[in-house]
Amino acid sequence: MTLADALQTHAPTALAAAAVATAVYSLLEPLLDNGPPGPYSWPLIGALPQASSYLSRSAVHEFFDKVVKDHGPIVRVKLGMIGTMYLVSDAELARRILTSPEFVRSDGVVKIAGEFFGSTLFALTGETWRIHRKMLQPAFGPLHLRHAISVAKEVAKELAEAWTAMIEASPDKEVVVDSHEYFKALTFDFIGKASFTHDFGAIQSVLRGESNQALDDYEKVSHILQSRFAVPQLFWRAAGIDPSSPAVIATRERIQGEIKAVVLERKKQMAANNGKPLRSGVEMDLLDRLLVSASDGTDVFNEDQISGEITGFFFAGHDSTANTLMLALYLLVHDTKAMSKLVDEIDRVYEELEGNVTTENMHRFRYLDGVLKETQRLYPSVVILPRDTVAPVEALGYKIPAGSRMMIQMRALHRNPAYWSHPDDFVPERWESQPVPGSYLPFGDGQHNCIGQKIAPIEMRFVLIDLLRQFRFELHTDQTIEFVTRLTFGLKDGLKVRVSRRER
């Protein structure tokens, strides 16, 4: 018998044997290595059948809530193509994962979104990340934060004036708005003005009822990436979401074009200023820093990196902040007691400060601080924080192999009854005392923590102070509220509220 004959005769048997062996291994895998508990794992596809109804309505957070409730602070879950992951909701282990060199940032973002975010701070690792972070961190220093407050005032004023005009023009002196749409535009303009001294005019576009090309393009990227999470890579091209798909290329080129225009404008201004940046030292904005390092001979940032960083900052900074603002409003319009306590505090402290709210005295709005922290506890925008093990580790008594994906499950951590009493309730007062270390990580921890973690709360505080001083917000009852996990956590169809002028 020739080799070809032998293959022909035995191939079906060999294939069947391999399939049976794989199935048996998949069934026994959870038992073989004494790993953490988890939901039943079907051969090859893992817990996909149990998760599919949640995934189909973008509610993976509910599936994770359930498995954490059923199995505890470390859960092993295998989800089809995504593979095996370990969901963690233990405070001490979460901190260890984010701060210890035993764990590294995974390359997930680059794999899913390399052509958009390949050279963006939140996707970079190792030495390149270190250089970028060191160069960019000073743009988030104290002086820049002071500047952020004036920008927050400016965008909040722009929105307040527009809503006032809409209310005045309406017969019953009240309008219904989708707060998410306005907050997205506001946070987008905020990043543009605070970090790049550039106005993309998103608020004005929403007011005119027009779409804003820049904001729309970021929405498109968001949709492309969500689809890539759901569709196996093999089918990306067929689904039109591959890096080589015409619609993807067009979106990327438009974003790059918009960024190039901003960079070009700044380069012209620098040329007119003898090649020097318009600001110096701590006053330099993010774009100044990206350009100076590229043109002073050190060549730290090349054109692609500059473009990548700017794209990344818009992406990381606007959606998470807009969702948090919307969810704070969601909680407040549902809890009228908390709303009036907050409004009372805002009126009182604002008057005591004679309207001069600064980064230094903002801590006096203590209840506001509690409201925002509680919003981020209940609804963290970033739902999971992934890291990979570099070597085998022991975690909560279980052996985890090298190269495993650890996923800090922020929602479960923030609602873990071991650290929080009445974990599902909205209790801003609980922030009068400090939480257990590691039990609250809305901005991450360790070296890769959020670079915007000081600027975002300043922006959100000021926007809420300004809006709640002037307007009364009530829930628009004719809407369906559905929580969804997309790239960040939010509401499927935004949040419609009835807005009227407050009488004071």
Ligand code: HEM
């Ligand atoms: C409520 C608003 C925000 C939330 C909840 C949030 C959350 C986070 C979290 C959890 C991380 C850590 C990711 C990880 O560990 O892998 C992160 C990283 C990051 N965030 Fe934010 N963020 C917010 C606002 C902002 C803003 C306003 C900016 C920019 C101005 C920003 C820029 C970034 C960047 C660049 C990183 C990557 C940092 C690095 O890897 O060195 N974020 N953010």
